[in-house]
Amino acid sequence: MNASETVRIACWQPEWVTGRAHHDEFLGRLEQVAAAAAGGGAGLLVTPEMSATGYHLGRARTAELAQPADGPLAEAVARIAARHRLAIVYGWPESDGDDVYNSVHLVGADGTVAARYRKTHLYSDVDRTVFAAGDDLVVQADVGGLTAGLIVCYDVEFPETVRAHALAGTELLIVPTALVRPWEFVARTLIPARAFESQLFIAYVNWHSSSPDGYCGLSTVIGPDGHPRAEVSGDLLFADAGRATLVAARLATPYLPDRRPELYGGAR
């Protein structure tokens, strides 16, 4: 473990326009955004929940757009990652037999898939009428020397998910999301609390929309001290996640060793 390991993260917060077929333009946009991210020195590009197709499309349309984890979408993203020497996180509806999952891939900078996560906490009928739930909460991969983990949107609202990651060694938790108004509280308060209480970095990356009940943006990277780390540059948000910051936060308040799981009963 090297205390000087640092990963520069770029976050892409695309606009969602209802009725526009986002998936048709996704790969073209991703190519441009990956070039900008790599040009800004990023080693990792994070995009929102279901970034390849759009989210909340209904059961039929989602099933129509679904692809297996080794389908042509995955191959195309892998080529972009390898071309720009950039790890990329993207979301898509994953078909597997008769099931469709709300999945994210972490593609390494060499173009190979480093991790796949299937959303475990399905949100209301928006998810439940469309997706099967994943059953594997802690999925990790190395990103530039840090242990990165993947969860999706509603998952992060449960403190147990982030705690499970922290206890399993996750240092940078990547959370593609699709958060709508009026739930800005989640981005503004819950995400900083999660990072602080479980002492890791969180990259929370959302869509945005001008619609009054649409996606609220507010993408952010929060450090283990609970403070935002990100700065906007062009169309992207950049942030540095470094192990030295993790070490300092964990020394300042030892939440993980100070837990008393024997007292928590069903909440441990």
Added chain:
Amino acid sequence: MNASETVRIACWQPEWVTGRAHHDEFLGRLEQVAAAAAGGGAGLLVTPEMSATGYHLGRARTAELAQPADGPLAEAVARIAARHRLAIVYGWPESDGDDVYNSVHLVGADGTVAARYRKTHLYSDVDRTVFAAGDDLVVQADVGGLTAGLIVCYDVEFPETVRAHALAGTELLIVPTALVRPWEFVARTLIPARAFESQLFIAYVNWHSSSPDGYCGLSTVIGPDGHPRAEVSGDLLFADAGRATLVAARLATPYLPDRRPELYGGAR
């Protein structure tokens, strides 16, 4: 269960002045504050961690001020509670054999002790050199028809403690605290997150001090929607905690039934 149950809470945020013997004046001040709370319509008065004596006094001084749960301090507070028909939460160093605990009492409006809690998560050497740790996390009592629970300061920074209370039916979590600068993040961000994610009311009541590294005040009552409920009136902060608000928040986002504890491993 009656959806219209409402408890009016008064919070007292006393000033801490280093070197002044707070315990000598505590009962006199409490008498005045209880009169103001009852006069403002409150059914419950909450005071900070170790409110009867002051906190962070060192091992020798704390042991000198320690009293058993049925000692003269408890009897005097009980008389004040009964006189004003007001439930009162106060903290004191509790002696029990050779041990001293960082304890809080919830005294009912009839002057009988309804609940006693001993801090379970000791904070650094400030607590560990002075106190034994309690081993009973979920202590509850009825306050005006709501199920109230008690934890202390550092306890609430662990999401597991509040979750355990929510799963056990706590509707109003009372948290006497002694939070110092520069940890304002706890009061401003972590407490609203706790109330929102576990869908209960939290009354978080601190000392204040003008010292740069002293107690930071920021006492608050947060609703299950994550928003502050309290208004200052005179020297007190008043807030109403009602079951209808709990029911609405739990319908809006069903965090408790949507948990998947089978996935959480050591973090469940």
